[in-house]
Amino acid sequence: MSKYQHIKQSAYEANMKLPKLGLVLFTFGNVSAADRELGVFAIKPSGVPYEDLSPEKMVIVDFDGKTIEGDLRPSSDTLTHAVLYKHWDHINGIVHTHSTYATAWAQTQRDIPIFGTTHADHITVDVPCAPPMSDEMIAGDYEYQTGFQIMDCFKEKGLSYEEVEMVLVGNHAPFTWGKTADKAVYNSAVLETVAQMAYLTEQINPQAPRLKDALIKKHFERKHGPNSYYGQ
Numbered sequence: 001m002s003k004y005q006h007i008k009q010s011a012y013e014a015n016m017k018l019p020k021l022g023l024v025l026f027t028f029g030n031v032s033a034a035d036r037e038l039g040v041f042a043i044k045p046s047g048v049p050y051e052d053l054s055p056e057k058m059v060i061v062d063f064d065g066k067t068i069e070g071d072l073r074p075s076s077d078t079l080t081h082a083v084l085y086k087h088w089d090h091i092n093g094i095v096h097t098h099s100t101y102a103t104a105w106a107q108t109q110r111d112i113p114i115f116g117t118t119h120a121d122h123i124t125v126d127v128p129c130a131p132p133m134s135d136e137m138i139a140g141d142y143e144y145q146t147g148f149q150i151m152d153c154f155k156e157k158g159l160s161y162e163e164v165e166m167v168l169v170g171n172h173a174p175f176t177w178g179k180t181a182d183k184a185v186y187n188s189a190v191l192e193t194v195a196q197m198a199y200l201t202e203q204i205n206p207q208a209p210r211l212k213d214a215l216i217k218k219h220f221e222r223k224h225g226p227n228s229y230y231g232q
């Protein structure tokens with residue numbers, strides 16, 4: 001048995017949740033699961049329909065994007081995953097989808113405003129939208145540069161990847177991550193719901209105000225403060 005079996009299994013299970021949660025169509029989307037000690041991650045192969053996936057078909061890749069084990073080609077977004085794992089030490093799972101509402105926001109190139117407590121329970125800032133990539137980045141190593149575009153956006157906005165486990169890439173779609181592949185999938189579903197709610201909020205009232213600071217603070221402290229009780 002492969003010594004990477006555990007991450008192949010978690011990557012497989014996490015990938016299979018995407019169609020169940022309505023986050024992907026056809027072969028769109030991919031999840032990876034990393035093992036930091038082994039310095040590798042397991043990722044969905046490119047172009048294989050979800051119903052044909054199995055743990056054995058997951059491809060093992062190192063943090064430089066080199067394939068270590070597997071007969072299939074890894075997902076075309078593999079280099080974005082590799083860059084994020086290499087630079088962000090505390091994540092072990094990454095998800096990329098073109099889920100409808102989050103992608104629609106990415107296409108408008110807007111951050112998703114924090115309108116309500118559903119949003120605040122997960123992140124206490126607007127969901128960041130990285131600007132569309134420059135022509136040079138697009139012409140170069142596109143997927144590799146997408147990873148840097150995400151990290152640059154976090155640097156510029158002064159965000160912590162451990163506090164904010166989601167981003168929109170302008171004109172493209174969302175990426176989410178977490179301490180496990182499962183948590184990254186959870187974040188992907190949360191982001192899609194928050195994106196849908198924010199869209200509806202602006203439809204009902206284009207002047208809807210952002211969530212008040214007192215509520216943002218309350219929800220932040222519920223989750224992070226010394227007396228945190230959220231999720232119990």
Ligand SMILES: [Zn+2]
Pocket residue numbers: 096097098172173
């Ligand atoms: Zn994509």
